[in-house]
Amino acid sequence: MDWEGETDGPDSSTDDSRDADLLARSAAGDRRAFDRIVARYGPLALRLAARIAPDRHSAEDVAQEAMVRIWHRAGNFDARRARFTTWLYRIVVNLCIDLRRRPRPVPLPDDFDTADPAAGAEQDLEQDERRAGLARAMKELTPGQRAALTLVYDEGLSGAEAAAALGVTTKAVERLLARARAQLRDRLLADRDDAEART
Amino acid sequence: MMTLRRFRKLADSYGADLQRWPERQRAQALALLGASEDAQAIVTRARELDEAIAAAAATRDATIWDGEGADAPLQRLRENVASRIRPPSPVRVAGLIGPHSPAASRYRPHRVGWLGLATAAGLAVAAGLTLGIYYSPSAAPEDLTALLQPAPLQMLAD
Numbered sequence: 050m051d052w053e054g055e056t057d058g059p060d061s062s063t064d065d066s067r068d069a070d071l072l073a074r075s076a077a078g079d080r081r082a083f084d085r086i087v088a089r090y091g092p093l094a095l096r097l098a099a100r101i102a103p104d105r106h107s108a109e110d111v112a113q114e115a116m117v118r119i120w121h122r123a124g125n126f127d128a129r130r131a132r133f134t135t136w137l138y139r140i141v142v143n144l145c146i147d148l149r150r151r152p153r154p155v156p157l158p159d160d161f162d163t164a165d166p167a168a169g170a171e172q173d174l175e176q177d178e179r180r181a182g183l184a185r186a187m188k189e190l191t192p193g194q195r196a197a198l199t200l201v202y203d204e205g206l207s208g209a210e211a212a213a214a215l216g217v218t219t220k221a222v223e224r225l226l227a228r229a230r231a232q233l234r235d236r237l238l239a240d241r242d243d244a245e246a247r248t
Numbered sequence: 249m250m251t252l253r254r255f256r257k258l259a260d261s262y263g264a265d266l267q268r269w270p271e272r273q274r275a276q277a278l279a280l281l282g283a284s285e286d287a288q289a290i291v292t293r294a295r296e297l298d299e300a301i302a303a304a305a306a307t308r309d310a311t312i313w314d315g316e317g318a319d320a321p322l323q324r325l326r327e328n329v330a331s332r333i334r335p336p337s338p339v340r341v342a343g344l345i346g347p348h349s350p351a352a353s354r355y356r357p358h359r360v361g362w363l364g365l366a367t368a369a370g371l372a373v374a375a376g377l378t379l380g381i382y383y384s385p386s387a388a389p390e391d392l393t394a395l396l397q398p399a400p401l402q403m404l405a406d
Contacts (some may be wrong), residue, residue, distance in 0.1 A: 084321045085325060092318060099312040100305075108312070109321055115384060116329045183304035201268060203305065208262070208270055220268070226261040230297060237300050 069128035076124035083123070089118050093134070094141055100199040101145040101192055111144045131213070137199060138214035146192045179240050186236035190229050196226035250276040255287050264295035 059146075074082035094115050098108035118140055124135060187195065193215070200211040201222070212219045256279060262268040266277055281287045314322055 080330065081331065084330060086323070087326050087329050091322045094320050095318065095325065095397040100308070105312055105314065109324065111324055112321075113328050113332070115333050116325065120329070120333045149304075177307075179301050180307040183300055187301075187304060187308060198301075200264065202301065207268075223257070223261040224342060227257070230260060230263070230301075233304075234297050237297065 058236040065132055069126070071187035072119075072123045072126050072128075072133065075120060076126075083120055086119070088109055090134070090137055090157060091116070092219070094137060097138065097141050097199060097204070098145060101142065101195045102148055103188065107145075107148055110147065111141060114144055115140045135210065135214050138204075138206075139216060142192075142196045142200075142205055142215055145196065150224060179237075179244070182240050183233060183236060190232060194225050194232075197222050198229050250280045252280070252284060252286055252290075255280050256290050257286075259290045259294040263298040263301075264291045265298065 051108075068086070071082045071086050075086060090235060091112065094112040098111040099105060102108040102111055119137070126133065149220065187198070192199070196215060197211060200206045200214055201208065206214065207224050208219045212222045215222065215225075217225075250273065256267050258273065258277065266274055266281075269277055277287075281291060334345075
């Protein structure tokens with residue numbers, strides 16, 4: 050595993066040592082210590098999984114499985130080699146990518162059970178539709194592309210940190226980001242053309 | 249000096265916010281941005297896409313939990329994880345948790361495991377004894393008597 054490019058800010062050292070302590074206690078069988086890990090990093094795992102996984106139920110499954118894996122491997126964690134969050138990112142991303150290999154139920158159509166728009170709100174609706182269209186386009190990206198976008202754009206990781214979390218090179222992260230943005234740009238332009246054609 | 253081609257590639261990946269760009273190339277990118285109208289146009293286009301992506305991401309985030317909020321999924325996560333994890337060693341658990349504590353009941357499967365092992369061993373011994381009593385060959389007592397006869401004096405003399 051390549052952990053190069055890992056950067057620890059001065060404020061993170063206390064958190065890191067606390068994480069290491071909680072993980073060491075977890076590895077010794079302390080379930081309360083591990084519950085603190087889950088309470089602290091559960092929101093991050095859920096948020097990350099929800100942005101990469103195809104639906105909320107898969108996201109909850111992924112977050113749960115990630116935490117159980119961390120419990121079983123807590124003794125293997127080495128705080129000198131990596132930050133806990135990088136490890137967590139990697140486990141969650143890998144589980145999300147694995148989801149693609151499993152059969153999934155057919156999702157409901159996007160317009161299923163939507164409320165009727167209020168009169169006079171056509172402009173807002175059009176803007177909402179455009180945003181929703183791009184949000185759907187984000188779902189159509191590959192899990193790797195979604196993971197790269199989420200880690201760099203939403204979580205604020207550098208290219209090198211995202212590369213460490215994804216287990217790829219920084220160049221590969223840049224390619225994933227570039228392809229994702231190109232696909233979203235195409236979608237955005239197509240939606241604009243459609244909107245102009247309607248008016 | 250950074251080339252415009254490299255500048256465009258970085259903008260295509262990281263968008264308009266130079267804080268996301270690789271730190272080592274940021275200074276050169278800033279210098280090119282100040283000097284080149286083409287670089288400025290690239291950043292303007294990238295910013296437009298950044299804003300659209302951010303708006304779409306906000307829409308997606310607002311609907312992720314179907315209006316439930318993030319607290320309920322976290323609570324479910326904690327409960328589900330707690331029900332799935334077990335201490336790694338039953339021996340250590342027996343030493344750490346008292347017999348009458350509420351937590352001890354959750355580890356009953358380990359304790360039942362040891363009890364079951366001891367019961368199985370006892371049954372195996374009992375079955376062995378029963379088989380030995382009822383299925384011994386009838387000639388055995390005679391052979392045993394022969395073995396217990398005193399040795400002939402001639403043999404001792406040898």
